[in-house]
Amino acid sequence: MDRAITWSLNHPIAPLPSYAIATVTIVAVAMARAQLVTSLLPWLLFVPVVLILGLLLGKGPGVYAALLSAFLAAVTIAGAGTPFWLTTQQWAATAVFAAVSISVVMIAAELRAAFRRLATQADEQARTNALLIEQDERLRLLNGELGHRIKNLLTIVGAVAAQTLRKAGNLKTANDALASRLAALGKATEFLTASESDSADLHALASAAFDAHGCHGSRCHYEGPVIRFNAQVTVALALALPEPVTNATKYGALSNDVGRVDLSWAILPGPNGDEPRFSLTWQERGGPEVRVPTRRGFGSLMIERSLRSYFRADTAITFDPADVVFKIEAPLAGAGMEGR
Structure with a gap:
């Protein structure tokens, strides 16, 4: 019944x-x-x-x-x-x-x-x-993701610390450099945790790198389309971008009153109808006469090794007497893009 x-x-x-x-x-x-x-x-x-x-x-x-x-x-x-x-x-x-x-x-x-x-x-x-079952599953996944992120973060911190201490000339230099790089890493983590899509916008990364050194206006210019990168590429860029800004502030175009820095990026058509490519260019102009560095620092290693690895890209740094230029060019799929 x-x-x-x-x-x-x-x-x-x-x-x-x-x-x-x-x-x-x-x-x-x-x-x-x-x-x-x-x-x-x-x-x-x-x-x-x-x-x-x-x-x-x-x-x-x-x-x-x-x-x-x-x-x-x-x-x-x-x-x-x-x-x-x-x-x-x-x-x-x-x-x-x-x-x-x-x-x-x-x-x-x-x-x-x-x-x-x-x-x-x-x-x-x-x-x-x-x-409740859905929330429990989501919580389980979040706990797993949190553990994975913490593990990766500790690995990155260890690598950054080891590389900084290895390249530093003295304890004070090492302390200052390590503090700056850990702050950049913290900023990258903040970008990722604030985003629901687990990605970060290149405009935000560039702005954070320049803002950390108080560089605004025409002397620190960046432009390009809206591009979001996945977590790995975001961390790599957050660590790499502050390095040339720091070098420009100490020794390069931002160390005087007239120099400027231009950071630009674009999505270019691929050759012969191939997949489009991501291109990023950093250029310093108007600074003291550029000299080729006698040793590679942390920033050079980040650009030449880490960014090349994460982007699966071609990277190049040129030192001319009037300017410094580094370029990254990578297949769009290899750039870790999350969408435009």
Whole structure:
């Protein structure tokens, strides 16, 4: 019966068909009662039918079925010689039957409403359980991702520290350089954690590199289309871009009052219709006379090794007396792009 009630709740019947079903059912029971049951128990067969109709069709059709049952039962027991159709006792019994049947319908309607509430609660509980399972899975994935990021971050910190200490001439230089590079690494992590897509925009990376040295306006210019890089390339760029800015501030174009730095990038068509390519150019102009460095520092290593590896790119640094230029050119797919 509970399945039938649940089905009736999930497949509600319109009022007119409901009353038609109740009418046909009660008439059929009345005909069966007239043929098979003696007049001693004229209302017996109607009680369970009225109860079932109340449970399956609801209060309105149930009350209608109870009243129709009382009427048809009275018709089947009426005597031809009775002046008031029924005797006083039969009228009283019919009234009692009608009252009891309506009470049964009310109870059935309450049971039906209880089933509806339970079904609603079950659906809500199922949705809640599904959300909890989804959130638990998301939390598990986030914990795994957090552990992976921490492991990678510690690996990068160790590599940066080792390379900085190896190239530093003294403890103070090492301390200053390491602090600056860890700050750049922290900025990259901030970009990634603030982004839902686990990527960062090149404009934001360039702005952070220049802002760290207070370089603004025409002396520190950057331009290019909106490009987002994945986490690995973001970290590599966040560590690499501050290095030429630092060198330009100490020894290059930003060490005087007239020099300037231009950082530009673009997406270029590939040769012979091949895949488009990502191109980035750093150029210093107007600084002191450029001299080729006698040893490669951390920044040169980041550009020549790390960026080349992460971008799967061609990299080049040129030192002319008037300017310093380094270029990166890589296949678009190899640049770790997340979209434009």
